[in-house]
Each structure stands twice: as structure tokens, then as C-alpha cells.
Amino acid sequence: xxxxxxxKFGGTSVGSSERIGEVAKRVVRQVKKxxxxxxxxxxxxxxxxxxxIELARxxxxxxxxxxxxxxxxxxGEQVSVALTAMAIxxxxxxxxxxxxxxxxxxxxxxxGQNLISExxxxxxxxxxxxxxxPVVAGFQGVNDSLxxxxxxxxxxxxxxxxxxxxxxxxxxxxxxxxxGVYTALPSICKKARKLKALTYEEMLELASSGAKVLQTRxxxxxxxxxxxxxxxxxxxxxxxxxxxxxxxxxxxxxxxxITCRTDEAKITLRNLPDQPGVAARIFKVLGDAEVVVDMxxxxxxxxxxxxxxxxxxxxxxxxAYDAMLKLIQQEMSESSIELDTNIAKLSVVGEGMRTHAGVxxxxxxxxxxxxxxxxxxxxxxxxxxxxxxxxxxxxxxRVLHERFIERPES
Amino acid sequence: xxxxxxxKFGGTSVGSSERIGEVAKRVVRQVKKxxxxxxxxxxxxxxxxxxxIELARxxxxxxxxxxxxxxxxxxGEQVSVALTAMAIxxxxxxxxxxxxxxxxxxxxxxxGQNLISExxxxxxxxxxxxxxxPVVAGFQGVNDSLxxxxxxxxxxxxxxxxxxxxxxxxxxxxxxxxxGVYTALPSICKKARKLKALTYEEMLELASSGAKVLQTRxxxxxxxxxxxxxxxxxxxxxxxxxxxxxxxxxxxxxxxxITCRTDEAKITLRNLPDQPGVAARIFKVLGDAEVVVDMxxxxxxxxxxxxxxxxxxxxxxxxAYDAMLKLIQQEMSESSIELDTNIAKLSVVGEGMRTHAGVxxxxxxxxxxxxxxxxxxxxxxxxxxxxxxxxxxxxxxRVLHERFIERPES
Numbered sequence: 001x002x003x004x005x006x007x008k009f010g011g012t013s014v015g016s017s018e019r020i021g022e023v024a025k026r027v028v029r030q031v032k033k034x035x036x037x038x039x040x041x042x043x044x045x046x047x048x049x050x051x052x053i054e055l056a057r058x059x060x061x062x063x064x065x066x067x068x069x070x071x072x073x074x075x076g077e078q079v080s081v082a083l084t085a086m087a088i089x090x091x092x093x094x095x096x097x098x099x100x101x102x103x104x105x106x107x108x109x110x111x112g113q114n115l116i117s118e119x120x121x122x123x124x125x126x127x128x129x130x131x132x133x134p135v136v137a138g139f140q141g142v143n144d145s146l147x148x149x150x151x152x153x154x155x156x157x158x159x160x161x162x163x164x165x166x167x168x169x170x171x172x173x174x175x176x177x178x179x180g181v182y183t184a185l186p187s188i189c190k191k192a193r194k195l196k197a198l199t200y201e202e203m204l205e206l207a208s209s210g211a212k213v214l215q216t217r218x219x220x221x222x223x224x225x226x227x228x229x230x231x232x233x234x235x236x237x238x239x240x241x242x243x244x245x246x247x248x249x250x251x252x253x254x255x256x257x258i259t260c261r262t263d264e265a266k267i268t269l270r271n272l273p274d275q276p277g278v279a280a281r282i283f284k285v286l287g288d289a290e291v292v293v294d295m296x297x298x299x300x301x302x303x304x305x306x307x308x309x310x311x312x313x314x315x316x317x318x319x320a321y322d323a324m325l326k327l328i329q330q331e332m333s334e335s336s337i338e339l340d341t342n343i344a345k346l347s348v349v350g351e352g353m354r355t356h357a358g359v360x361x362x363x364x365x366x367x368x369x370x371x372x373x374x375x376x377x378x379x380x381x382x383x384x385x386x387x388x389x390x391x392x393x394x395x396x397x398r399v400l401h402e403r404f405i406e407r408p409e410s
Numbered sequence: 411x412x413x414x415x416x417x418k419f420g421g422t423s424v425g426s427s428e429r430i431g432e433v434a435k436r437v438v439r440q441v442k443k444x445x446x447x448x449x450x451x452x453x454x455x456x457x458x459x460x461x462x463i464e465l466a467r468x469x470x471x472x473x474x475x476x477x478x479x480x481x482x483x484x485x486g487e488q489v490s491v492a493l494t495a496m497a498i499x500x501x502x503x504x505x506x507x508x509x510x511x512x513x514x515x516x517x518x519x520x521x522g523q524n525l526i527s528e529x530x531x532x533x534x535x536x537x538x539x540x541x542x543x544p545v546v547a548g549f550q551g552v553n554d555s556l557x558x559x560x561x562x563x564x565x566x567x568x569x570x571x572x573x574x575x576x577x578x579x580x581x582x583x584x585x586x587x588x589x590g591v592y593t594a595l596p597s598i599c600k601k602a603r604k605l606k607a608l609t610y611e612e613m614l615e616l617a618s619s620g621a622k623v624l625q626t627r628x629x630x631x632x633x634x635x636x637x638x639x640x641x642x643x644x645x646x647x648x649x650x651x652x653x654x655x656x657x658x659x660x661x662x663x664x665x666x667x668i669t670c671r672t673d674e675a676k677i678t679l680r681n682l683p684d685q686p687g688v689a690a691r692i693f694k695v696l697g698d699a700e701v702v703v704d705m706x707x708x709x710x711x712x713x714x715x716x717x718x719x720x721x722x723x724x725x726x727x728x729x730a731y732d733a734m735l736k737l738i739q740q741e742m743s744e745s746s747i748e749l750d751t752n753i754a755k756l757s758v759v760g761e762g763m764r765t766h767a768g769v770x771x772x773x774x775x776x777x778x779x780x781x782x783x784x785x786x787x788x789x790x791x792x793x794x795x796x797x798x799x800x801x802x803x804x805x806x807x808r809v810l811h812e813r814f815i816e817r818p819e820s
Contacts, residue, residue: 017468052489058427060496068499071507072492075485079462082482086470089478097481101511102556146512 004128004170005036008138008160011046012177013234014080023234024087026175027133031093037128039163039170040095040135042084043156044076052076070148074100077137077156085135095133098123100140100148105159107141107149112290114141114149116158116221119166136163154215161218165225172227174214175234180241181206181213184258184401188394191406195256196239197247199351202256205383209347210261219243254352254359255404260393264294265317266340266376267324268309273332279308282327289323291316295345295387297376309376311387314341343375344393347385348400359404360384366403372396414538414580415446418548418570421456422587423644424490433644434497436585437543441503447538449573449580450505450545452494453566454486462486480558484510487547487566495545505543508533510550510558515569517551517559522700524551524559525627526568529576546573564625571628575635582637584624585644590651591616591623594668594811598804601816605666606649607657609761612666615793619757620671629653664762664769665814670803674704675727676750676786677734678719683742689718692737699733701726705755705797707786719786721797724751753785754803757795758810769814770794776813782806 007030009023023042031038052073056064081097088095103123107114127134138156141149151158157174164172181203184192198206200223207216213231222229222243232240272278279298286293295311312320321339328335353359360377363384367374372395376387388396417437424430433452441448462483466474491507498505513533517524537544548566551559561568567584574582591613594602608616610633617626623641632639632653642650682688689708696703705721722730731749738745763769770787773794777784782805786797798806 017465020469055427055489055493056496059430059493060500063500064496065499068492068495068507071495071509072489075488075492078485078488079465079482082478082485083465083469085478085481086466086474089475090470090473097478099481 002167002169003034003036004039004164004167005030006039006041006160006164006167006170006172008041008156008172008174009043009084009234010156010174010176011043011048013175014042014084015046017083020080020083020087021090023084024091026234027088028091028093031133038133039124039128039167040084040088040133041138041156041160041163042077042080042135043138044073045080048076048079049073067147070150073150074137074140074148077139081135081137085133088133088135093133094131095135096127097135097137099137101142101146103136104146105141105162107143107151109143109149114151116141116151116162119162121166124163124167152215152217154212154218157215157218158221161221161225161227161229164227164229165221170227172222172229174229174231176213176231177233177235178213178231179233179236179238180231181211181243181257183256183405184397185260188260188397189258189401191401193405195241197242197244197250198256199246199250200243201382202349202351203243205347205349205380206257206259209345209349209383209385210259211257251352251355253350253405254356254408255348255350256352257349258397258400258404259347259349260344260397262344262390262393263314264311264343264345264387265314266309266311266343266387267317267320268307268338268340269324269328269335270307270338271335272306272308273335274305278306278332281331282308282324285323285327286310286312286320289319291320291323295376295378295385311343311345311376317341342390343387344390344396345385345387346393346396346400347383348404349383350404351382353382353384362403363400366399367396370395370399412577412579413444413446414449414574414577415440416449416451416570416574416577416580416582418451418566418582418584419453419494419644420566420584420586421453421458423585424452424494425456427493430490430493430497431500433494434501436644437498438501438503441543448543449534449538449577450494450498450543451548451566451570451573452487452490452545453548454483455490458486458489459483477557480560483560484547484550484558487549491545491547495543498543498545503543504541505545506537507545507547509547511552511556513546514556515551515572517553517561519553519559524561526551526561526572529572531576534573534577562625562627564622564628567625567628568631571631571635571637571639574637574639575631580637582632582639584639584641586623586641587643587645588623588641589643589646589648590641591621591653591667593666593815594807595670598670598807599668599811601811603815605651607652607654607660608666609656609660610653611792612759612761613653615757615759615790616667616669619755619759619793619795620669621667661762661765663760663815664766664818665758665760666762667759668807668810668814669757669759670754670807672754672800672803673724674721674753674755674797675724676719676721676753676797677727677730678717678748678750679734679738680717680746680748682716682718682745684715688716688742691741692718692734695733695737696720696722696730699729701730701733705786705788705795721753721755721786727751752800753797754800754806755795755797756803756806756810757793758814759793760814761792763792763794772813773810776809777806780805780809
């Protein structure tokens with residue numbers, strides 16, 4: 001292992017001049033105590049990105065172009081990197097802030113998402129070799145014309161992991177306002193406990209199922225490049241959660257965590273024509289409308305005609321509903337459509353599920369005992385997700401947590 | 411004349427989302443009504459640059475590096491250009507914001523000042539030819555490593571004039587919170603009136619003598635490249651002040667304007683050795699300390715030993731004083747030093763002074779009648795400046811304004 005280390009600080013961690021001072025002290029301690037060659041990645045000061053988006057909304061409603069949105073919001077990270085570099089210098093180490101175009105962090109646009117395509121490390125290595133701490137703006141990228149792009153909400157995590165992946169055998173520490181990854185959200189489930197370690201795949205399933213600790217894309221990247229990643233608090237020295245390829249006893253517990261997200265909506269199409277290709281037609285139309293579909297259930301109706309339900313993010317639900325309504329009116333005039341935003345998606349995740357059977361059965365059993373109806377279900381090798389009525393979501397998390405985490409032997 | 415036009419809006423003019431909306435309307439009106447190919451240049455929203463500098467001060471005291479200061483404060487213009495481009499689009503014209511590194515506006519550093527060395531216009535022209543309004547970030551520059559530099563307080567004026575100079579025969583309009591250049595500061599002198607026109611040289615003398623309407627450097631640039639420049643209000647349609655090579659009747663009035671600045675300090679060295687080269691030694695030391703000296707007076711003392719007084723900006727006065735004190739202690743032990751920050755520098759400016767004699771005499775006479783002692787004096791072909799006690803500054807402006815502007819025939 002080299003002694004390269006990327007330390008990423010989130011918006012709350014750099015939320016004020018005092019906190020930026022604390023960040024600087026922590027970075028300097030790391031460098032001086034461990035001799036690490038540290039690259040710092042920071043987000044915008046908390047609240048700043050929202051302030052800028054609100055200004056844009058006041059000026060232009062919702063009608064602004066992506067290009068100008070990116071020019072605008074990247075100013076947030078520009079401020080925080082410069083201040084963080086100043087603070088590190090004040091603590092006695094030379095530092096230099098770097099914006100996306102100064103490295104450059106190049107991105108490609110794929111299906112409306114900006115993905116990092118390249119991070120040359122010459123400049124970073126040259127600074128590190130001279131004992132200078134590079135302070136890299138998270139969230140920012142540039143395209144080939146050096147126009148700013150952005151990596152989505154939480155994109156600084158992805159910047160941090162991508163920088164670590166670009167440097168040889170570099171570790172990555174995500175310092176945030178929570179002290180690690182929990183078995184469930186502690187605000188819902190008092191008995192939730194912090195996990196010592198998770199595999200990349202577990203973290204990926206948890207992040208994409210609603211755990212907000214890390215941006216999902218940053219976890220895929222860490223997994224792809226095998227970047228050892230640690231999530232811990234920037235406000236304490238408590239041990240955090242390690243995210244690694246494998247850890248000791250990783251299959252001992254069947255379930256590592258339980259998540260819940262309530263930001264999806266369900267659309268149901270009933271009385272569909274009983275013809276081959278109807279489902280394909282529906283999802284082709286949704287794809288053309290750029291709606292990302294999550295869960296899908298197809299069922300036989302009583303009259304022999306089919307019904308299809310699917311979920312998508314609530315923010316896309318209006319687009320999806322309108323597209324489906326148009327489709328029905330034009331091509332399937334006997335069918336009906338229904339939109340339900342009161343759903344919750346619960347996910348039970350764990351490496352142990354690869355080797356333990358019967359988890360799905362237990363999920364149904366536990367929820368059934370509480371009178372909670374399971375509406376839809378999807379599974380992966382290490383995850384089971386179910387859609388239920390939103391009002392039961394906290395209760396469902398607690399009973400599943402009790403069953404799988406608190407007394408797994410039962 | 412081409413139909414290129416640079417419209418520059420200052421910080422107050424883009425100080426809120428509503429005002430940015432007004433700016434957009436004005437730009438669109440100009441394009442639609444006159445068919446002009448308009449390049450917009452904007453400053454940071456008013457208060458923003460100060461907010462960022464205050465953050466830097468909180469984080470790092472005064473100890474931060476110029477490089478990080480530039481990274482920090484240029485974020486202000488990044489926000490305002492993006493918002494202005496959004497607002498122009500909302501008013502129905504395509505627009506694109508451009509940061510310094512995206513054009514690029516290249517600067518060289520000369521004696522601690524960043525001077526624009528090059529503005530390639532390919533990108534600007536290509537946008538204009540396609541009917542897209544470029545919205546350029548004022549104040550920002552980049553060096554060869556694409557690191558941000560800044561053009562000093564009021565530097566957006568210089569950006570605007572430099573962009574106009576780079577485009578073929580392009581006019582420049584500076585839209586600001588005053589509606590033109592006045593014969594004196596209206597807050598001091600109620601009878602001050604707006605000037606219809608000024609020569610570049612008059613404006614240059616006024617700007618460098620304390621008129622805050624335009625950054626001095628922008629006027630030199632306009633003069634050098636003969637950029638026709640108009641100063642007017644962004645809040646009204648009142649006619650502004652034209653700044654041109656020559657205007658009709660420009661020598662009719664002896665004096666065009668009277669300015670006053672109170673941000674200078676005077677240092678006096680007494681009982682200096684009566685040797686050749688003493689003055690040279692003094693100003694060599696000041697030059698090495700990067701102190702820019704303004705007025706200089708050398709006089710014979712009573713004992714035959716010389717005295718030298720000079721003024722410089724108050725912000726440099728401590729550096730200048732310390733350098734002089736050290737010089738005296740080391741090389742001129744019998745000499746003494748004195749610092750006076752209670753001085754005002756009054757300037758009387760006018761193209762007419764080229765052909766009218768006796769202005770200096772009248773200045774002394776008018777001030778003498780009020781019992782105001784003239785301490786130092788410097789002149790140029792079209793300017794007379796005097797240093798007086800600061801407490802008399804407003805009175806002096808009023809009596810000089812009355813004598814030269816209100817009843818010039820007397």
C-alpha cells in the first residue's frame with residue numbers, strides 16, 4: 001500500500017469558517033502523525049448549493065439550461081476549496097486548491113448523467129511530492145470545451161473515490177456528519193447499531209435502497225477499482241465503517257442492514273390487451289420519456305387480461321403518468337391507469353443471503369404478523385426489496401430489524 | 411462602425427434576482443431594437459465579494475496567499491454570469507455565460523498587478539454570429555496554468571473595455587448605479603452637474619484622482635484602443651456621459667471636474683544630509699518596498715539641510731513608514747520622520763487647462779480666501795492637484811466648484 005490518502009469532507013463538515021478550521025487541523029494531524037500524502041476533497045458549504053439553486057429559480061423559474069446550472073452551482077465548491085486551502089496553510093502546511101478545469105476532471109455525458117472519464121494525476125502527484133496538500137473541488141467536472149459539468153447530488157463522494165482510484169493503491173476516507181453506516185436509520189430504529197465493515201456490494205445495495213451515507217455511484221466506483229473506503233465522522237474520532245472487498249465473518253450475519261425509501265411512486269395499468277409485446281411497448285415508451293423504472297410486477301387479471309405495476313422516483317412520476325395516459329388513450333383504449341405515491345420500498349441487504357435460504361419467507365412472515373401487505377417484490381443475490389403502504393414504513397423497518405439483526409438466530 | 415456593443419453591469423445592477431431580470435430586459439431590448447451584437451459583462455452581485463473576503467479573513471486572518479484569494483473571490487462573478495445568462499434566456503434570447511478560463515482572458519502579472527495580455531475573440535464572435543448573447547465574467551483572468559487571477563477592485567470595467575478593444579470597432583457602455591460623471595461628488599457639492607462628454611485623458615485624471623465611476627485602468631485601455639465608452643445608469647434611461655477622443659467645445663470650459671480623495675497619507679523626512687543622491691536613495695528604498703508614491707515635494711530646510719515629503723495610499727503607509735524609519739536609523743541618523751494621515755488631495759481637471767493659463771494661481775487664491783493652506787502641489791497638462799488638511803476637504807471642493815464650474819467667467 002502506498003501512503004496516498006484521499007480525505008473527503010462533506011458540506012456540513014465545511015459549513016462554517018470554524019468548521020473549516022477543524023477540517024484543516026484534522027488534515028494536518030493526519031499528514032504529520034502518519035506521514036500520509038493527503039489529497040483533500042470538499043463539498044460546497046452546507047446550504048450553499050440550495051441557496052444558488054433558489055437564486056436560479058427566482059431568476060428563471062424552472063426554465064434554465066443545464067449548462068448554466070452547472071456554471072452556477074460549481075461556484076459553491078470553488079469557495080470551499082479556496083477557504084480550506086487557506087485554513088490548511090494557516091495550520092502550517094502548504095496547500096493549493098484545484099478546480100475541475102485545473103486538473104482537469106473530465107466527464108462524459110451518458111444518458112443525461114455526467115460520468116468521470118479521466119483524472120490525470122500528474123499535477124496531484126507533483127504537489128504531493130513537494131509536500132503541498134491539494135484541495136480538490138468535489139462535484140465538479142469539465143467537458144472537452146472546459147465547460148463545467150456536475151456529478152449529481154452527493155457527487156463529491158464520487159470525486160473522492162475517483163481521485164483515489166486514479167492514484168496508485170490509495171485509500172479513501174469519507175468524513176461526514178454521521179459516524180458510519182448503521183444497520184437501520186437510528187432515528188426510526190433505536191436499536192440500530194453501527195457496522196464495522198461492509199462489502200462494496202452490500203454498501204451498493206444499501207445506498208441504492210435509500211441509505212444516504214454515500215452516493216451510489218461512488219460505491220460502484222470504489223468497487224470497480226477496489227478502493228478501500230472508510231466512512232466516519234468529521235466531528236469525532238470514533239471508528240467508522242470500512243467498505244472493502246471482503247471482511248472477516250462477512251457471511252455470519254444473514255442481514256447487514258435494512259433501508260427504507262419513500263420517494264418512489266407506483267403506477268398501475270389494468271385491463272391491458274392480452275397480446276404479446278404489450279409490456280415491451282409500455283417500457284419502450286417509458287424509456288423514451290427517460291423514466292428510470294425500479295420495481296416491476298406483471299399479473300394476470302380476473303378476466304384473463306393482464307395488469308402491470310411499476311415504480312419510479314416520485315420526481316419522474318408525472319412524466320411517467322402522462323406518457324402512460326397518452327399511450328392508453330392512443331393504443332389501449334379499454335385499459336385504465338392509477339398513480340400511487342403513498343408507497344414505501346423496504347430493502348433487506350446482506351452478503352449472508354448468498355448462502356442462507358428462506359429470507360424472503362421470513363420477510364413475508366414478519367410483515368404478515370403485523371398485518372402489512374406486500375405489494376411488490378424484487379430480489380438480487382444479496383437483497384430483497386418489497387413495496388408496502390407508506391404509513392407502515394417505520395413499523396416495518398423496526399420489525400424486520402428486530403427479526404434479522406437483533407435476534408438473527410431465531 | 412460595426413454593430414458590436416459591450417454592455418457592462420456593475421454589482422448593484424445585478425444585486426438581486428429582480429435586478430438581474432431588469433438587466434436581461436435591457437439587454438434584450440438593445441438587441442431587438444437596435445440589432446446590436448451585444449456582449450454582456452457583469453460584476454459579482456453587490457456585497458458578494460465582501461462576503462467572500464470576510465469568510466477568508468475568518469478562516470485565515472490576513473495570512474492567505476494571493477492564489478487562493480483569487481480562486482475564492484472569482485466565485486462571485488461565476489454566480490452572476492450564470493444567473494444573468496439564465497435571465498436573458500428567459501427573456502427570449504439564447505445566452506451563454508463564459509468564465510475567464512473558457513475564453514480565455516489571459517493575464518500577466520506586472521509589479522503585483524494582473525494585466526490582461528490577450529483576449530481571443532473567436533468564441534465570442536462565433537456566439538454572436540449565431541445570435542447567442544455571451545455573458546462574460548468581469549474581474550476574472552487566468553494565467554498560463556489556467557489559475558484564476560483578478561483585475562483589482564472595479565476590474566469588471568477593465569474586462570468590458572478590453573473585450574470591446576479586442577472586437578473590431580466595438581462600443582462599450584458601462585451601466586452603473588450613477589447616471590454619469592459629475593463635475594464633483596453631488597453628495598458634497600449640491601450644484602454638481604452631469605457632464606455630457608469627457609476626453610479619455612480628462613476621465614483618466616478624474617478616475618485616478620478619486621472619481622469612483624470607472625476603474626482607472628479601464629480608462630487607459632479605452633484611451634489606448636480608442637474605445638468609445640458611455641457611462642450611464644442601469645436603473646434609468648437618462649443620457650449618460652460619453653468618454654471619447656474629443657468632443658465639441660471640449661476646451662471651452664477650463665475645468666471639467668473637481669475630485670477629492672482622502673485615502674492618502676503623507677510622510678515627511680526632515681533634516682536630511684545635504685548630499686547628492688539622497689532623494690534617489692529614498693525612492694529606491696520605497697520602490698523596493700513596492701510602495702507607489704504619488705505626490706513629492708522637496709524643500710530646503712532652514713539650516714540648509716533638505717526636507718522631502720511624499721504621499722502614498724494609506725494602505726501602504728505603514729510599509730512606507732517602516733522602510734523610511736529603517737533607512738534613517740541605518741544611514742541618516744540625524745534625520746527625523748513624520749507620518750500624517752489627515753490629508754486630502756484635491757484635483758482640478760480639464761482639457762481647457764492646455765490653453766488657459768493662471769489656473770494654479772486661481773486655485774491658491776480661492777483656497778487662501780477660505781484660510782486653507784496648500785501643503786503640496788503637482789500638475790499635469792490638464793490637472794492641478796493640491797494636498798490640504800483633510801478637515802477642509804468638502805469646503806475646498808465647494809469653493810473650487812463654485813469658482814471654476816458655476817461661474818467660470820469670473
